[in-house]
Amino acid sequence: MELIRKLRDQIAQPLGRMNVTARFVVVVLACIVIGGLIFWICNELIYYYLARSYAEELADAYDLNAGTTRAILWASFAAIVVLAGYSFSFSKQKRRIGYAGLFALVIGHSLLVGRMDPNFRRGVAERCYVMTRTSIKILNRAGIDPETGRECRPLTPQIVEKVAEYRKGHRPTQISSSDPTFFDPTTGEPVVWYSKNDRGQIQLFDLMGFHPQTGDELVPVTRDIVETWKQQNAKLVRRVPLLIPDAEKFGFFDPTTGAAKVWYWRNETGQYEFYDGPGFHPRSGDQFQIVTRDVISEWRQQQEVIAARKKAEQEQREKEARERAEREAQLAREAAERDRLARDAAADDLRKRQQSGNDCDRLAANPTDARRTSDGVPFDALKRQADQAYEACSKAVATFPAELRYQYQLGRAAHFKDKKQAFEIFSHLVQANYPAAFDNLGGMYLWDRKDAATAITLFKRGSSLDDADSMVSLVDLIDKGMIALPNPAQTKLALLHRAAELGHAGAQRGYELEVQKANEERVNQVNQQQMMQLFGAFIQGVARR
Incomplete structure (x- = not known):
């Protein structure tokens, strides 16, 4: 208050020295200056709050921070001040610029705010x-x-x-x-x-x-x-x-x-x-x-997807089962074909082996062998076909190694090719008590090794086993006087009779001859006895006379 009073006193002193007209002019000028200043301040305040309103609306619409908002505020305030100044200018061109600028500022601000179209404004739902x-x-x-x-x-x-x-x-x-x-x-x-x-x-x-x-x-x-x-x-x-x-x-x-x-x-x-x-x-x-x-x-x-998948899986399983069945059937057919081929091969091999045995029987069997399966070949005829018989019987023995008949027949054929092999074969067969082998081995001892005693022993063993050839060989030795017997004729007749019963053709003929010879001897003896009786009677009659 003191300061205002001093200021008033300082202003009143100069005014007191002026006349009335001068004081009036000074007061009017002072009022004009003060009024203009107040108008300018109010005008600027309006521009400022207008710019602030724009800035706050933009800040709400775009959720701007404080710094950006103040920048927009001062930029808007400056633009409004400048454009407003142009609007009150004495220059027509500047007024147009001012009007256009303010109009553009208002429209731009509205467009910027309208673009956001927010759901809320200041926490209250607007939509x-x-x-x-x-x-x-x-x-x-x-x-x-x-x-x-x-x-x-x-x-x-x-x-x-x-x-x-x-x-x-x-x-x-x-x-x-x-x-x-x-x-x-x-x-x-x-x-x-x-x-x-x-x-x-x-x-x-x-x-x-x-x-x-x-x-x-x-x-x-x-x-x-x-x-x-x-x-x-x-x-x-x-x-x-x-x-x-x-x-x-x-x-x-x-x-x-x-x-x-x-x-x-x-x-x-x-x-x-x-x-x-x-x-x-x-x-x-x-x-x-x-x-x-x-x-x-x-x-x-x-x-549906699961059902489709299960159906597809079932179809796949069925397909795999069909393919597996087809493969198994194919494998079975192939196995059957292999079995058939194997059987055919085995049968063919068996036929071949049986054929070799048949050939051996046909070419080398002994007609007097009780175990033969064919008519047989006499020893003289075997000599002419010894090579074929040896080859056939060798195959038969290789095919049927346990069959003694084929070994015996191989021995017969080997007699004309390899007597050492034949001797070994017959020796083995004698140990196995093969009846027909005794005569063959005995003959080799008798004629090749000059061992009559062993030969006779073998012939006797063969005869005991019903080998007709051994019996005939004994008869031959009896005829030659190589066997001492108390009654050789009866022994011969008995041997020939048994051999004939066994089917030996030579024995049958020999037996018939021996029987005939014995009959003739008995007839001769009867005749001789009768003649002696007649001769005795005659002699007696002559004496009585």
Whole structure:
């Protein structure tokens, strides 16, 4: 106050020395200056707050920080001041520039703010959404949609996320949890929708939309609805859910109410398990979810894929079985063909071996051998075919090494080719008591080795085994006086008779000759006796005379 009084005194002193006219002029000029200054300050303040309003709107629209907002504020303030100055200029061109600049500034600001079209302004939802049967409509004013007559509900941040999910193709799924989150913990906005059936039962869903069975629009929950649902849920009797082996047969929905009566669990591989009540999986602890038409459709598609895969696998198994059967049949045919060829080869080999035996029998058999299988070849005839007989019997012995007959016949043929081999063969056969070999070995001892005693011993052993040749050989030695006997004639006759019975042709002829000779001797003896008797009678008669 003191300062103002001093200032007033300093101003009043000069004015007091002026006349009235001068003082009036000074006061008027001072008022003009002070008024102009006040006008300029007010004008600048208007420009500043106008620029600040623009800057704040842009900051709200684009969520700008404080530094960027102040920069836009001062830039807008400077532009408005300059353009406003041009608008009041005495220059027509500058006024045009000023008007155009201010007009462009206002339009540009409106376009920048309008491009953002924000859902919220200062925390209050300015837009809303309306559910239709085909999509979600976004409106700029809350209230009733004039086209659908449905309520346009506020488009809160949580709803914006749900709308985005809906537009991506997600549809409401019934919530089976016994303790779901009904409201967003940050904003308190409802994040669960509900529908109430004819019996007053509340069903909860995780997204806006329409009930999948009734088609009624789902409504955001309220606190009263939450309390009612909790009371309803508390009345449910809790039990252990049972696995449903055949969901199609069990049925997914109640036929009277259309409500879902099946819950499901899906494992890591995407396979479904269905249960007849809510609960938790005993192995994983996952909570069961109630089925929806989308889940059922996906499960059925999965079943079709599984059935198709099983069918393909079955067809593949059948194909592999057919191919395996064909391979086995082919292998069986090949094995049968190999067996047939083997049998044919064995049969052919057997025929060849049998043929070699037949040839041996045909070319070298002894006519007097009791074990022969053919007519046989006399020793003289065998000499002419000894080579063929030796080759055939060698094959027969190699083929049938246990058959003594072929060894004997090989020995007979070897007698004309290799007597040492023949001697060894006959010696082996004598040890094996082959009857026909005794005569052959005895003959080799008698004629080749000049050992009559051994020969006679062998002939006797052969005779004891019913070898006709050995018997005939003994008869021959008796005739030659090489065997001393008390009654040689009777022995010869007995040997020839037995040999003849065994089929020896020479013995048969010899026996007949011996019998004839014996008969002739008996006749001669009778005649001689008669003649002696006649001669004696005659002599006696002569004497009496």
